[in-house]
Amino acid sequence: MIRTAISAMLLASAAPALAEIHSVAPGEGAQERLQEALILAEPGDEIVLAAGRYELTDGLSLDVDGVTVRGAGMDGTVLDFTTQAGAGEGLLVTSDNVTLRDFAMENPKGDGIKSKGADNIVYYRIRVTWTRGPHPENGAYAIYPVESTGVLVDGVKVTGASDAGIYVGQSDRITVRNSIAEANVAGIEIENSRNALVEHNIATRNTGGILVFDLPDLPVMGGGNVIVANNLVVANDTANFAPPGNIVAGVRRGTGIMVMANEDVLIENNILSGNPTAPVMVIAYVQPYDDERYNPLPRGVVVGQNTFDGGGYDPQLEGGEMLKAAFGGELPPVMWDGLGSLYVTGDAPGWSLNLTEQGKGLGAAQPAPLAAPAPEAEFDRTGIGAPAELEARLSR
Amino acid sequence: MKFGTASLLAASLLLAGTVIARATPPPEQYVNDAAIMDGGLPRLLSDYGFFADAPAQEPVPEVHPYRLNTPLYSDGADKFRFIYRPAGAQISASGEGLLDIPVGSALIKTFAFGEGKDRRLIETRVLLHRADGWLALPYLWNEEQTDARLAVAGARIDLTTPRGEAISYRVPNKNQCKECHGLDREVVPIGPKARNLSGDWLEQMVAAGHIDRMPQGADRLPLWEHRGKSSVEDAARAYLDVNCAHCHRPGATASNSGLDLRWEQDDARALGIMKRPTAAGRGAGNLLFDVVPGDPDASILLHRMIVNEPGVAMPELGKATVDEEGVEAVRKWIAGMEPR
Incomplete structure (x- = not known):
């Protein structure tokens, strides 16, 4: 009855403040109580998680549009999956217009939070931590939106993912900002996605800081229109601890910002320091492939003004010592494999492998200082980033 | 165990025969159509009236038992499957795929462990075809085994499998x-595809007027307990279709993996052959490709069937033990492929 009344009022005024609140507290039966709240919520409702530690044995899931899940802060409300016995992730979201905010997930057995086909999702001040630090048996992704249009990740903190801390895959209209990615294999990864803005983040102690990839054999390909700007990318020097089968297992320790394949990527106003293989790396997809829909080359990648504190001083590259010696003791900060098209504004020093063929390894490399032209036109920023409506949700 | 399963199935099939024989004259209406169609969530399985004797899993006359040629593995549970269609609406069949089951129908599946008087009904899952689409609900059997209660949040039950493994069995939420x-954001049935249903059963259902016609391509998947009579490829592909392809196909939960394990898929890369993993994480183990022809131990697909650990094990839901028979079928298939 109350429900009917509220629904009617909602319809009349469209005021989200009138939505029903479902309060959940930690303790006995938390798994069932929390999951029930997630199932019985109606569009517009809010699920409020009281402070405390929730011992959870199974993955949670949300499949109702327009629900907010709100904790008492990323250090106050902790969903603890240390004894998780089933499911592929801690929380799975499959509905649209969901807001997740102010709680933490610890030690999920698979991924942390996965949202699939969940349009217009907000992750705000969420923490996902594998508490033992880097370990190959940690889950793959901490924050994992995929196949979604409209993704805002803001103020999150991710640590210990054995693949990528923040991984956005096969999605469109994305913003990842104000977040900290620490001690993951990849700090932040944008894969097979378009219109992504990655700004004001800190990526540190990862194997690679920020990666922008496009891979073959996936339902969604053709990644591009990506801006990586105003990030602090420092001391990404953790040895790669990814299981070998994964694409990030090939990321070299000490990679700052890396673009593989993709078109129209802008890298500017970042501060890069202590990334011993390459502060910036722009390369083609490295494996052979036979997917006709796929373009393996980086096209229209622009390295704008960035602040480099040194370059590749301890490169994890074949012949690294010789290369270092050839370049006077340290590799210049921008590394390109010579395939596709790269533009550099200003005077960022770089070097190129001058490869001429994709997928043939480094055998034909002829390393030399980088000679890349200045961009032909202003970078087109139209339509890049999450829809404004998502940001408006943060103040509620 | 095998013998027990077979005899229970035989009993189900016999029962199907008698039910259809009794279908003329029209039976008294037992099933509560309002419970199926109404907007609410019925609290008890008995609210639907599907069973004449629920603890014995004996359905009322309008509820028809069936089996699948190749079933989904669920820790060795015995399963009792039933289909109900409302009066005045017919199930229609076209190709080898899913039967077109009309609004007002229900699919019912009960999971049980143990033999004879030790048999314990664990859960009954119902799929209700309402006007706005299919709704899936789990019901958990009580200690007394008299009725099952709605458990939207699921449950965990300690039990022992037919192979003697003590597990924490998960009732899904x-x-x-x-x-x-x-599938494509809708809930749909998975099991009753013509290719995985017995031709005899389909014929009986058509003869009794429950299904409009005999579909083309029926009864193609091997009868699992007789899979030795089918090709190694058919047995493995049937297994993958039934156990994996509801997620690993376009439009479904694992679509982003790019792996498509449906029976009708014939593209080698889509089937995982020399395909690199997408988002497998540590699930990939130390391996590079989903399926390496001739080398099952180097194939991620098999690895994730063998390792029984959350975050690695596939399927992610619905099983807590390794399916040795399925592993064997898939291993043979990969081993028999021409190495590249």
């Missing part, structure tokens, strides 16, 4: 039902 039954 309502959302987890959709993880397997979701």
